[in-house]
Amino acid sequence: MSEPIYARYRSAFAQALAKALNSPVEEVEPQVKPAEAAHGDLTFATFHLAKAQRKAPPAIASALASSVSVPGLEIVPAGPYVNARFALTPFTAEVIDAARAEGRSYGSAESGRGKTVVIDYSSPNIAKPIAYHHIRSTVIGHSLANLYRSQGYRVEGINYLGDWGKQFGLVAAGFEEYGDPSRKGDLAHLVEVYIKANDRAEREPAFDDRARDFFRRMEAGEAVALSFWREVRESSVRELEKIYARLGVRFEHYQGESLYQGKTEAVIEEIARTVGVKQSQGALIVDMPYAEGEPPVLLKKADGSTLYATRDLAAAIDRHQRFGFDRSLYVISTDQSLHCRQFFGVLERMGKEWADRLVHVNFGRVHGMSTRKGKIELLNDVLDEARNRALEKVKENILAGRIHTADPEGLAEQIGVGAIVFGDLKNRRITDYTFDWEDVLSMEGHSGPYLQYAHARACSILEKGRPPAGYEAGRLTLPEEQALVRTVARFPIAVREAVEQDEPSVVARHLLDVAAAFSRWYTLGNQDRSKRVLVEEDDSLRGARLALTDAVRATLASGLSLLGVATPEEM
RNA sequence: GCGCCCGUAGCUCAGCCGGACAGAGCAUCGGCCUUCUAAGCCGAGGGUCACAGGUUCGAGUCCUGUCGGGCGCGCCA
Numbered sequence: 001m002s003e004p005i006y007a008r009y010r011s012a013f014a015q016a017l018a019k020a021l022n023s024p025v026e027e028v029e030p031q032v033k034p035a036e037a038a039h040g041d042l043t044f045a046t047f048h049l050a051k052a053q054r055k056a057p058p059a060i061a062s063a064l065a066s067s068v069s070v071p072g073l074e075i076v077p078a079g080p081y082v083n084a085r086f087a088l089t090p091f092t093a094e095v096i097d098a099a100r101a102e103g104r105s106y107g108s109a110e111s112g113r114g115k116t117v118v119i120d121y122s123s124p125n126i127a128k129p130i131a132y133h134h135i136r137s138t139v140i141g142h143s144l145a146n147l148y149r150s151q152g153y154r155v156e157g158i159n160y161l162g163d164w165g166k167q168f169g170l171v172a173a174g175f176e177e178y179g180d181p182s183r184k185g186d187l188a189h190l191v192e193v194y195i196k197a198n199d200r201a202e203r204e205p206a207f208d209d210r211a212r213d214f215f216r217r218m219e220a221g222e223a224v225a226l227s228f229w230r231e232v233r234e235s236s237v238r239e240l241e242k243i244y245a246r247l248g249v250r251f252e253h254y255q256g257e258s259l260y261q262g263k264t265e266a267v268i269e270e271i272a273r274t275v276g277v278k279q280s281q282g283a284l285i286v287d288m289p290y291a292e293g294e295p296p297v298l299l300k301k302a303d304g305s306t307l308y309a310t311r312d313l314a315a316a317i318d319r320h321q322r323f324g325f326d327r328s329l330y331v332i333s334t335d336q337s338l339h340c341r342q343f344f345g346v347l348e349r350m351g352k353e354w355a356d357r358l359v360h361v362n363f364g365r366v367h368g369m370s371t372r373k374g375k376i377e378l379l380n381d382v383l384d385e386a387r388n389r390a391l392e393k394v395k396e397n398i399l400a401g402r403i404h405t406a407d408p409e410g411l412a413e414q415i416g417v418g419a420i421v422f423g424d425l426k427n428r429r430i431t432d433y434t435f436d437w438e439d440v441l442s443m444e445g446h447s448g449p450y451l452q453y454a455h456a457r458a459c460s461i462l463e464k465g466r467p468p469a470g471y472e473a474g475r476l477t478l479p480e481e482q483a484l485v486r487t488v489a490r491f492p493i494a495v496r497e498a499v500e501q502d503e504p505s506v507v508a509r510h511l512l513d514v515a516a517a518f519s520r521w522y523t524l525g526n527q528d529r530s531k532r533v534l535v536e537e538d539d540s541l542r543g544a545r546l547a548l549t550d551a552v553r554a555t556l557a558s559g560l561s562l563l564g565v566a567t568p569e570e571m
Numbered sequence: 572g573c574g575c576c577c578g579u580a581g582c583u584c585a586g587c588c589g590g591a592c593a594g595a596g597c598a599u600c601g602g603c604c605u606u607c608u609a610a611g612c613c614g615a616g617g618g619u620c621a622c623a624g625g626u627u628c629g630a631g632u633c634c635u636g637u638c639g640g641g642c643g644c645g646c647c648a
Contacts, residue, residue: 030588038591045590047628057628081591125648162648170647198647212646257648283646293573294644301646308648335642337575364576365642393610402608415610426596427584430576432641438597439583443610445596446584453610461607497587509585512595523612526603534607571610 004492005094009073013042013084016068021049034490040076040083041486047080086489088482093473095489099551100467105150106558107495112153118319119145119155121331122249125162126236126256127171127190130243131376132435133366139421140363140429141331142249142564143504150562151499156323160315161256163233165308168218169211170197172228185235216305219261233258246383246417248564260314264306267314268299274350290345297342312343320354327357329502334362334430361502364432377435386416386441390449394571403570414566415449421565422448426508446512448565451556454515457522458553459569465534467546475544478531480521484548487514488555495562504563511559518552 014032018025028044035043046060053060057080065077072091073084099106121141124134145157171190174197183189201208217225237254244250268284271277276287282302289296299310319328330340340360348355369376391412397403405411423440427433443449476485487510494510497503525532533545557567 033590034587036591043591045629047590050628079591164648166647281645285645296645298645303646305646307646333642334576336648338643339648341575362576367641390610397608397610400608431584432577433583436583442597445610447596447610449610450596453608457608457611464607505585506587509595512585516595519611520613522607523603523609526606526609526612529607532607570608 004489004496005091005098006489006493009070009084009086009091010042012070013044013068013073013075016070017044017064017082020064020067035081035083037483037486039078039081040074040085042073042084044082044084045080046082086486088477089474091489092476092482092485095485096473096547096551099488099491099554100547102558103554104557104561106554107492107562108150108152109492109496110152111496111499112148112151115152115326116154116156116323117148118158118323118325118328119148119331120158120160120329121145122244122251123158123160123162123332124240125165125167126240127163127167127194127232130240130379131369132379132382132440133369133376135379135382135420135424136363136366137331137333138244138247138249139424139564140361140504141329142247143425143507143562144329144331144361144499144502146562146564147495147499147504147507150495153326156253156319156325157251158253158255158319159251161233161237161254161258162308163236163256164218164258164261164311166211166215167194168229168232169214170194170201171232172214172225173197173207173210174200175228184231187235187239190232190235212301212303212305216303219305229258243379243383246380246413247421248566255315257308257311257315260311260318261306263314263318264299264310267310267317271299271313271346271350275346286346286349288349290342290349294338294342297346309339309343309346312339313346316343316347316358317352320352325354325357327359329359329361331361331363334364336360337362359502361429363429367432367434369435382440383417383420385437386420387413388416389441390415390419390443393443397571405570411568411571414568415443415452415571418448418452418560418565419443420448422451422508422563425504425563426512428505429503449571451511451515451560452565452568452571454518455553455556455560455567456569456571458518458549458556461522461533461549462546462553463569465542465546467550468539468543471543471547472540473544473547475541476548478521478524480517480524481545481548484514484517484521484552487517488551491555491559495559498562507559507562511556511563514552514555514559518556522549 010032014029015025018028032042032044035041046057049060050057061080061082062077065075065082068075072087074087075084102108119141122138124130145155149155171194174193178193178196180189201211214225218229271286277284277299278287283298284300285296285298297309298307300306337360344355344358391408394408394412398408420440426446491510494506498506522533533549535542560567
């Protein structure tokens with residue numbers, strides 16, 4: 001909750017340097033950087049001072065090092081650098097105590113206290129299946145919601161369902177041709193129908209017109225059309241909720257595009273008043289482009305029905321009125337960058353001073369999937385396969401007597417889903433990837449199960465020995481122990497960066513470092529019993545190691561929770 | 572054609588606001604179950620950081636151009 005230990009030392013070092021240099025700390029602080037492990041923990045390069053001081057960098061560094069002193073830091077010059085290393089004490093105890101005190105919320109902060117963030121995520125088009133690639137917006141948005149919440153923000157997560165638009169016309173027209181009336185509530189069947197209808201509409205303009213007309217009738221409020229829409233929407237939402245339950249995702253709001261039917265007229269009128277609108281080729285467009293050389297924003301089709309840009313504008317205005325957000329995130333695929341720039345731009349031209357609080361949190365595409373062509377993997381199927389694979393290993397471990405769970409299926413679900421979720425979050429958002437079964441189901445190396453396993457091992461050790469009330473952190477002198485303490489210390493920094501960049505992968509990557517450092521450490525005990533956590537005949541050492549193990553458990557549990565990955569205690 | 576994004580080991584990707592020798596996982600090869608659970612650990616090989624200029628004391632990182640790839644560019648969302 002307080003400032004991260006790591007950041008505290010960094011800023012103390014920066015202040016001492018600033019004082020010695022007689023420069024403002026704001027200038028020095030950005031120059032203090034994390035050092036490579038071999039050189040220490042923090043480093044300050046002196047090259048840029050050489051010209052002003054008319055001295056060689058190494059001379060500056062060594063003079064500086066001898067005039068700077070910070071309690072808890074060992075400061076030494078190394079060529080042109082001034083390096084600082086955290087002393088064994090009190091640093092080790094400070095880090096371990098902080099992690100243990102905060103437990104599963106280690107890394108939380110107050111920077112968002114009193115602020116509100118709206119996060120639009122998942123937001124699938126319904127009447128289409130929830131396919132594997134919908135995982136991206138869903139898990140990225142979910143993790144961002146957790147991350148912002150951890151920094152004290154009030155989070156309003158919105159599932160902005162694509163529940164209004166021509167796709168319903170396609171399903172309706174398709175249903176008349178290919179549908180089985182007894183399966184109107186069967187989403188899988190509707191998907192087949194959608195794919196056929198879409199294919200036909202591309203080849204046959206008359207069929208496309210039928211779809212378009214059906215949507216026009218929906219907007220006109222025709223009872224028959226709306227009743228079909230309602231039925232499809234409800235069965236879709238039911239299916240979606242099963243998936244969300246598996247992923248542990250809960251939205252503050254389900255507010256789809258349909259909510260804004262009937263509210264678009266007022267928005268169009270406001271645009272007309274502030275920016276201006278005009279007819280173009282029968283359609284209604286924003287008069288002034290939102291930017292030079294870019295295409296216009298369409299508000300209404302020639303037949304008078306609305307487009308999603310219109311509804312997005314209405315939704316943005318509505319959200320601002322209701323939540324008064326400080327930030328409003330749109331977790332949407334990068335292929336909609338233009339659309340986002342456009343409707344953000346229109347809001348700005350309308351004079352909405354809050355338009356610059358809207359952020360397109362874009363992410364790369366999953367290749368090898370197209371709903372239109374029917375080449376898709378359903379998310380449910382992928383999760384099932386992951387669970388099944390995990391279950392084999394769970395059964396194996398039960399048979400070998402390594403674990404004793406009463407609920408193998410539930411455990412396998414946690415592991416399988418964790419693999420899929422983490423597999424998506426470990427890469428930077430913007431990265432594209434091609435769907436590959438082996439890849440998404442991977443449970444070794446840099447994977448969710450790898451992290452869960454490290455966490456489970458920590459739990460298992462702590463089951464066999466409880467950390468004592470007091471312990472001597474100074475006993476943790478192994479290089480592997482010190483390396484581990486440092487990764488634990490940096491965790492809160494990673495959380496903060498993840499929020500600053502709207503990038504959950506920063507936390508994901510850092511957790512891999514924590515788990516790797518922990519695995520390396522506890523594996524030492526395989527060969528050398530004196531390096532076990534539960535070392536015999538040295539209560540003081542064992543106590544310190546247990547405390548460190550507990551800090552690691554807290555770090556992994558916190559990080560995995562922030563990512564939306566389960567933290568089983570054995571596996 | 573115009574706009575946005577990307578181009579780092581065989582494959583998938585990290586690389587912070589430019590700074591000390593370019594890292595990890597997978598795959599390959601070789602070790603470690605007399606293990607606090609081997610979903611683990613250790614070691615080896617493997618890279619002109621697409622290419623060419625520029626800025627800088629210093630560029631994988633910033634700027635320009637070229638090439639290659641992805642996406643987008645009016646009545647789908």
